[in-house]
Amino acid sequence: MKKSLLTLSGLLLTTTALAGCGATNNNAGSSTNAGNEGSKEPVTIKVQAWYTEAQGNWNATVDAYNKTHPNVKVVYEGMSEKGDSQEGMKKMDLLAASGDQMDVVMYSSASDFAQRVGAGILEPLDDYLKKDNIVVKDEYKIDPIVNGKYYALPGKMIEWFVMLNKDKLDEAKLPVPTEWTWNDYAEYAKKMTKGEGASKTYGSYFHNWKDYSLLALNNDMENPYLVKSDGSANIDNPKVRYSLDLRNKMENVDKTSVPYFEVVSQKMNYRDVFYAGKTAMLATGNWMVGELSLNGKFNTVFAPYPKYDAKDTNGLTEIGADFMGIAASSKHKQEAYDFVKWYTTEGITTQGLFFSGWKKADINQNVDAILKSGKPENVKFIDKESLLSTLKVNKATKLVVPPTYALQQEKEYMNQVELYLVGKQDLDKTIQTATTKIEEIKKSNK
Template sequence: MRNTPFVKRSLLVLTGTLAATAALAGCGGGGTDTPAAGGSAAPGGSAAAPVTIKVQAWYTEPQGNWNATVAAFNKTHPNIKVVYEGLSEKGDSQEGMKKLDLLAASGDQMDVIMYSAAPDYAQRVGAGMLEPLDEYMKKDGFDPKAEFKIDTSVNGKYYALPGKMIEWLVLLNKDKLDQAKLPVPTEWTWNDYAEYAKKLTSGEGANKVYGSYFHTWKDYAQLALSNDPELPFFVKEDGTPNVDNPKYRFSLELRNKMENVDKSSVPYYDVVSQKMGYRDVFYAGKTAMLLTGNWMVGELALNGKFNTVFAPYPKFDAKDPNGYTSINADFVGVAASSKNKQAAYEFVKWYTTEGMLEQGMFFSGWKKADLNKNVEAILKSGKPELAKFIDKDSLLATLKVNKATKLIVPPTFSLQQEKELLSQVELYLTGKQDLEKTIQTTTKKLNDIKTSSK
């Protein structure tokens, strides 16, 4: 899709409000080039000079090891020259996403682009920023369902493939666990997690150490909902609310009990008013447990300060299968405005398979990736003196029981719904409304957003 004035205006709206509209959704999904017309860069082809493409994302060089990754691709693909362009000095995915929107609106060169969450990805599909990949993969004999652990399709079409795969787990400060004489959990429920948090909480005032920490993201509002194999999200794929659900209710009640009754998890008000960063709280030893994504393994290898062990994502009921966890991914796609789509596709396919292993920084969503080698590469990418702080046995044991729930790629208007959901969660956790009103109001407001978006 070319950058017409309408598209440019739409993308600027995305940048300013991060809210999709029905007009955006009507913009379509891709460019006019056929798979063979994106440049003469396919393996086995010939070209007078290499095609130069840009890979644009938010990662800094320390976060992404891009110099070595790009060099590995360029060495094996002489017809394509890849240049990585970092869009955030701090490695902030939201900042990077806004800059991508501005680049698209201004008509600058874009070839390979990335998004860090399904709602952001879905919204950009609706804005026409991503090229459909189905014809490229069909021509290539590449079956994404057979290759990857998660399905990144939107309405039956693929606009991106999964880069790093995010599964959730629990980080525990081993020293504090030993002080409380608690074993490393290998299978536990949310109620068990809450009991651990109480036993791991100690001290008062400025010296208080909490057993648990929950951040402000939606993931921490749908804790037990994320255990559901088929519908682990606050809305269904069509935007229908999924909050009047026993697992969602349980999630809010659990947080309220831990934060406001047991005082075993950092209170929501403190998290917001003090602008807490989850990494800082854990590294400073102010929480004994941190429920988070597996990207923290690589960060521990760079910044670890004490012995850290790992436990699986807690489950809703003791009878449930162990290991179902919330998942996400980096969504790596071809810009619809790219003049070298075939070359960009070649990089996307390589990076999301072999390239992730070359990069050695993140967990791969490729089915053929060797988990043990993946872990070794991530640990090796850090500082050698910090490897001793990471308990590899509990990490591997946790990763091996992890089971991916279905990835819900929600409608383009889901970011509006998420914002409303979080505002209602805040009212509940700060005591301004009860659970029933929270559920009822959230359901109504999410439905209103869905209706108005038709």
């Protein structure tokens, strides 16, 4: 491992602090736990991620695996009491620095995953995959390859759609959309915005994630991310300009979407805003189906992700995943790999909360498993018909696994977007300054 300083989640890590990384170079199929040879005691491996038990149903999931694998004891460790992915990943970085046991680890976005690959935290999986004759792009719906190697397999697969409060939709006498554009979305928001002041309910809500500042770019088939795979800027184009202009008009002119300033100053949680009925629509990822099955409070219907142009393909959506891999410091790499392979194929349906990235998974069975895992008093509010029709029309864009420094570029982009959305600079300066800073980061990381 390179003897250089790596900034990870605000934590300065040295390669010597990543205990054992440079010392392990084990062949696929072997375990480095020599002390277990000839022992009947099961090997204990840890799965570490940010999910709470309520969010992830992990105890039942690992129990299902343990029952059919008596030589292994899988234990789940949640890294965040609130189920916050960023908090959880920071704690995992600390574990990597301290040398604590790490076996199976997960990251919530391609940019977070790429950064940890660059830090040397993850073990290459190529030898294991070759031994099992697994061709990732044939087996899974997304291909998380980094510089010609695999360091993770896709856990839950994320596709986006729009959730709508059916009661507010009916009140506005609007049909459930089955194909629409962002202009249509903006019109729906106007018709479903009601009231003033503290009692006001908005037609739309955009969170402070970068996804909500790339609305029309998110369903671009070839380049759905703010940088290209080589790290060069991909924001000075009509789709990004349209996205920022649309958001600014809805938040600051038409006032049909919750203003950005309120989102960040009040530290709003997008779930709470939707559950409280403060917004009629929420563009979000399919992980919310499992959450609705446990928390739904009113009739909710689903619509495909809106299009930039009416001529575009219906249902084209950005794609994401939880990236599950093996810690480079693990002493039980084969056992960890076996669990990763099981979880990313059969295990997600067993878990009953998320959608699978495995091509052999059946979407109807996947939905039924999620609804079965929910609470009947909450599941009844989920409109299964519109959910299934939306999921079946969805078509994923290409997955962009960005350079290891992409999180720095995302931060600089969002800094400029914030200045625009709070009225401190115009759109042209926002695009120009963000482009310059993104290119500077690329240059400094060569």
